[in-house]
Amino acid sequence: RFGSSPIDSALLSKFETTLGQPPxxxxxxxxxxxxxxxxQILALHSQGKPFFLYTGRGPSSEAMHxxxxxxxxxxxxxxxxxxxxxxxxxxxxxxxxxxxxSLETARSYTTENxxxxxxxxxxxxRTFIFSDxxxxxxxxxxxRNMCRVQKAVTFNQAKGIFGFTESDCIGKISFPAxxxxxxxxxSFPHIFNSRxxxxxxxxxxxxxxxxxxxxxxxAPRIGCPKPALLHSTFFPALQGCQTKMSASDxxxxxxxxxxxxxxxxxxxKYAFSGGGATVEEHKKNGGNCDIDVSYxxxxxxxxxxxxxxxxx
Amino acid sequence: RFGSSPIDSALLSKFETTLGQPPxxxxxxxxxxxxxxxxQILALHSQGKPFFLYTGRGPSSEAMHxxxxxxxxxxxxxxxxxxxxxxxxxxxxxxxxxxxxSLETARSYTTENxxxxxxxxxxxxRTFIFSDxxxxxxxxxxxRNMCRVQKAVTFNQAKGIFGFTESDCIGKISFPAxxxxxxxxxSFPHIFNSRxxxxxxxxxxxxxxxxxxxxxxxAPRIGCPKPALLHSTFFPALQGCQTKMSASDxxxxxxxxxxxxxxxxxxxKYAFSGGGATVEEHKKNGGNCDIDVSYxxxxxxxxxxxxxxxxx
Numbered sequence: 001r002f003g004s005s006p007i008d009s010a011l012l013s014k015f016e017t018t019l020g021q022p023p024x025x026x027x028x029x030x031x032x033x034x035x036x037x038x039x040q041i042l043a044l045h046s047q048g049k050p051f052f053l054y055t056g057r058g059p060s061s062e063a064m065h066x067x068x069x070x071x072x073x074x075x076x077x078x079x080x081x082x083x084x085x086x087x088x089x090x091x092x093x094x095x096x097x098x099x100x101x102s103l104e105t106a107r108s109y110t111t112e113n114x115x116x117x118x119x120x121x122x123x124x125x126r127t128f129i130f131s132d133x134x135x136x137x138x139x140x141x142x143x144r145n146m147c148r149v150q151k152a153v154t155f156n157q158a159k160g161i162f163g164f165t166e167s168d169c170i171g172k173i174s175f176p177a178x179x180x181x182x183x184x185x186x187s188f189p190h191i192f193n194s195r196x197x198x199x200x201x202x203x204x205x206x207x208x209x210x211x212x213x214x215x216x217x218x219a220p221r222i223g224c225p226k227p228a229l230l231h232s233t234f235f236p237a238l239q240g241c242q243t244k245m246s247a248s249d250x251x252x253x254x255x256x257x258x259x260x261x262x263x264x265x266x267x268x269k270y271a272f273s274g275g276g277a278t279v280e281e282h283k284k285n286g287g288n289c290d291i292d293v294s295y296x297x298x299x300x301x302x303x304x305x306x307x308x309x310x311x312x
Numbered sequence: 313r314f315g316s317s318p319i320d321s322a323l324l325s326k327f328e329t330t331l332g333q334p335p336x337x338x339x340x341x342x343x344x345x346x347x348x349x350x351x352q353i354l355a356l357h358s359q360g361k362p363f364f365l366y367t368g369r370g371p372s373s374e375a376m377h378x379x380x381x382x383x384x385x386x387x388x389x390x391x392x393x394x395x396x397x398x399x400x401x402x403x404x405x406x407x408x409x410x411x412x413x414s415l416e417t418a419r420s421y422t423t424e425n426x427x428x429x430x431x432x433x434x435x436x437x438r439t440f441i442f443s444d445x446x447x448x449x450x451x452x453x454x455x456r457n458m459c460r461v462q463k464a465v466t467f468n469q470a471k472g473i474f475g476f477t478e479s480d481c482i483g484k485i486s487f488p489a490x491x492x493x494x495x496x497x498x499s500f501p502h503i504f505n506s507r508x509x510x511x512x513x514x515x516x517x518x519x520x521x522x523x524x525x526x527x528x529x530x531a532p533r534i535g536c537p538k539p540a541l542l543h544s545t546f547f548p549a550l551q552g553c554q555t556k557m558s559a560s561d562x563x564x565x566x567x568x569x570x571x572x573x574x575x576x577x578x579x580x581k582y583a584f585s586g587g588g589a590t591v592e593e594h595k596k597n598g599g600n601c602d603i604d605v606s607y608x609x610x611x612x613x614x615x616x617x618x619x620x621x622x623x624x
Contacts, residue, residue: 147405159478171459
């Protein structure tokens with residue numbers, strides 16, 4: 001897919017050799033399924049050279065759902081396995097530009113979502129979570145990197161990558177530069193001591209890849225290292241594996257704010273079943289785990305391979 | 313011109329009544345020649361209500377020429393006459409985006425140009441000169457106003473106003489929002505105590521009007537007062553009244569860094585003359601002051617009406 005590479009057994013072996021521990025189950029199970037330049041990041045780690053992690057969240061509502069959690073859970077493992085700094089961008093400016101909400105509302109979503117992200121247990125000493133609406137106005141270096149990227153990308157290029165039209169507002173059109181800027185260590189002088197040469201690894205859902213293909217294209221032209229990438233697939237909605245969880249449809253998603261009972265009820269009521277059409281049929285043929293949403297969720301959350309194998 | 317009004321004798325009388333002093337000679341001589349909503353600003357002043365001044369400079373080189381000085385000289389008079397705060401935006405980010413220079417070079421032009429601007433004698437207690445490259449990264453409120461404007465203007469609108477093409481970089485396309493933001497008092501919470509309702513008067517050269525027509529269009533949609541405007545005409549280049557001084561052509565301009573002797577030599581050598589073709593012709597018919605660059609310069613700089621009249 002546009003120059004990314006699948007995560008194959010050779011790379012999984014390199015992970016194991018480099019870290020001295022098995023790769024995360026999301027990697028082993030193909031949920032984190034492709035990458036760009038991950039070999040180079042593993043090589044850096046072997047040589048004791050620094051790099052940092054960057055991921056983000058578009059805070060589109062107060063409630064995060066389980067699908068949003070996957071890249072963060074995986075990022076947490078990466079931070080622990082590699083013992084590196086992590087920056088987490090909350091693109092509240094993006095949500096203001098794209099949605100019919102005020103800046104104040106977008107900013108409040110950042111606070112609510114940040115609580116859920118913090119609750120996942122990132123290393124407080126090595127993690128920087130920031131609101132664009134706050135941080136861009138607090139960091140001349142971040143703004144300068146935005147300018148550098150904005151100078152290096154034309155409307156035509158942004159249109160080609162993101163499908164912008166002439167009716168889109170000018171904020172949307174220049175936004176990709178804001179998502180690009182955290183890939184460069186010089187955007188965080190307080191973390192990286194004003195160094196601009198520290199490489200970045202971005203774990204993200206695959207739909208974010210266009211932003212970072214653009215970033216990788218621009219990086220050498222502005223004298224910065226290209227960020228490496230690890231792509232994860234989508235977490236399926238309750239309605240089935242071909243659907244994506246949507247925060248705007250409460251019945252498609254399990255939210256972090258749902259009570260344990262609400263989660264159980266939702267799964268029982270809405271989760272697409274791979275079971276047989278009748279009890280007899282089910283007893284005879286068994287269920288189809290490939291399309292059974294409950295089983296698929298276990299693939300994302302159950303770290304015990306043997307138990308998962310047994311359920312299959 | 314697109315809804316602006318000429319500065320006529322009625323408005324000049326209002327100036328005089330409001331201020332208890334004659335309007336500045338640039339107003340009287342039609343060099344500051346049109347306006348938007350200046351009546352409302354005069355009314356505010358009469359009522360003792362606050363407003364502020366905003367002007368700016370695109371620091372495209374180290375050297376400012378006399379043409380650049382005119383709006384600042386006039387702004388200085390406005391500040392003294394009305395006794396109001398003034399913000400001066402140095403758009404070094406714009407110059408970085410438009411020109412083949414680095415951010416560091418653009419930022420250094422701000423410092424050099426700011427020295428020339430300061431030397432004109434603005435009230436140090438009531439004047440805030442800022443570099444975009446520094447201030448945007450130091451003011452969340454400024455960035456938020458940028459976002460508000462960027463959400464309210466489409467590519468199509470920006471194209472219609474500024475003639476952008478699809479080959480322009482995305483930074484240029486969103487830049488007009490950066491020039492709009494200082495029109496709103498909430499962009500300077502440290503000056504206006506976080507008030508968002510203080511009206512703005514922008515003295516500027518006429519070529520900047522498109523930015524502020526856009527700003528006036530957007531202002532009510534983001535809950536801010538429309539800025540008022542005072543437009544000045546161009547200062548002619550040495551080559552003649554139909555030409556505009558250009559910093560990139562040293563022989564077209566008198567620079568603030570030129571020595572008195574260099575100024576004299578430039579005027580003598582290059583200033584387009586309205587004199588007769590021969591001494592005889594000149595003695596018979598006199599000169600044509602309308603096209604004589606030396607005389608035109610006196611219209612911009614000689615505040616003594618009687619002396620100017622005598623020269624004519």
